[in-house]
Amino acid sequence: MAVATSSTSTASRRARGGPVRAHKLLQLNWFGGLAAWIWLAIVLIPLYWIVVTSFKDQSDYFTQNPFALPGAPTMDNYKLVIESDFPRYFLNSVIVTVGTIIPAVAISFMAAYAIIRGAGGRFLAGVNGLFLMGLAIPLQATIIPVYLLIIRMQLYDSLLALILPSVAFSIPLSVLVLTNFIRDVPKELFESMRVDGATEWDMMRKLALPLTRPALVTVSIYNGLAVWNGFLLPLILTQSPDKRTLPLALWTFQGQYSVNVPAVLASVMLTTLPIVLLYALGRRQLLSGLTAGFSR
Numbered sequence: 001m002a003v004a005t006s007s008t009s010t011a012s013r014r015a016r017g018g019p020v021r022a023h024k025l026l027q028l029n030w031f032g033g034l035a036a037w038i039w040l041a042i043v044l045i046p047l048y049w050i051v052v053t054s055f056k057d058q059s060d061y062f063t064q065n066p067f068a069l070p071g072a073p074t075m076d077n078y079k080l081v082i083e084s085d086f087p088r089y090f091l092n093s094v095i096v097t098v099g100t101i102i103p104a105v106a107i108s109f110m111a112a113y114a115i116i117r118g119a120g121g122r123f124l125a126g127v128n129g130l131f132l133m134g135l136a137i138p139l140q141a142t143i144i145p146v147y148l149l150i151i152r153m154q155l156y157d158s159l160l161a162l163i164l165p166s167v168a169f170s171i172p173l174s175v176l177v178l179t180n181f182i183r184d185v186p187k188e189l190f191e192s193m194r195v196d197g198a199t200e201w202d203m204m205r206k207l208a209l210p211l212t213r214p215a216l217v218t219v220s221i222y223n224g225l226a227v228w229n230g231f232l233l234p235l236i237l238t239q240s241p242d243k244r245t246l247p248l249a250l251w252t253f254q255g256q257y258s259v260n261v262p263a264v265l266a267s268v269m270l271t272t273l274p275i276v277l278l279y280a281l282g283r284r285q286l287l288s289g290l291t292a293g294f295s296r
Helices: 002-027 030-054 058-063 076-083 086-117 122-134 139-152 159-183 187-195 200-211 213-228 232-237 246-253 261-281 283-293
Strands: none
Touching: 030 261, 058 261, 076 086, 076 261, 086 122, 086 159, 086 200, 086 213, 086 246, 086 261, 122 159, 139 159, 139 232, 159 200, 159 213, 159 232, 187 200, 200 213, 213 261, 232 246, 246 261
């Protein structure tokens, strides 16, 4: 009798388990999963084509299937890129990027700290409003005034002509992100440090700076990526070949009637390596800054 009862209960649980599993399958987001796989293919297929083509000879590029693996992989494209003054262009991009990130992040951090600590003041509220207005002004709309200012300052065809506008356009978003982070620092911590005799500079350096490290890494990587890939400012504000940055230097492989596509893609591969390395080093801080800074 007990055996019959046990088998009956087991059968009933299986009968109930079937509809439950079917219900769970129906609840799965099949459309979202399919869209994710499609988006993954859209991202990976061009990356695969870039990597494969960069190891092909220029003649094989026109005769083989674009997505076929190279029959005889060659490093000639990378050798051509490096011999075409690539180290100079790389150094120019590094100088412009680092020269932009350091002052932009420093100014943005101090401005965000002043806005939060001086909350309620009309002047600082107006300054914060100006920073927010800067987010609505695209670079393309100001390129002519920027060009005229650079000419008046006699900085045309110099790396400093690229750094100064890049700093100005990096500050608004950096202030927005850093302000959200500093606002979440408990006021009791500031008050306790003030009771201990700390000045505002001490509180900013010893309290606000360590607690906003994820935001600092986030804005540094974001601004560095924008400056590293910048094309419009180097195109308008420089003229000499020795002042070119990497995006502008891609034109070196473009002839009057043809383009050396494998060499261009090899240059793209070398150009993206520093960004990939930077992301790998600051990945955790970047994700923390994005989820905490932009979700508020």
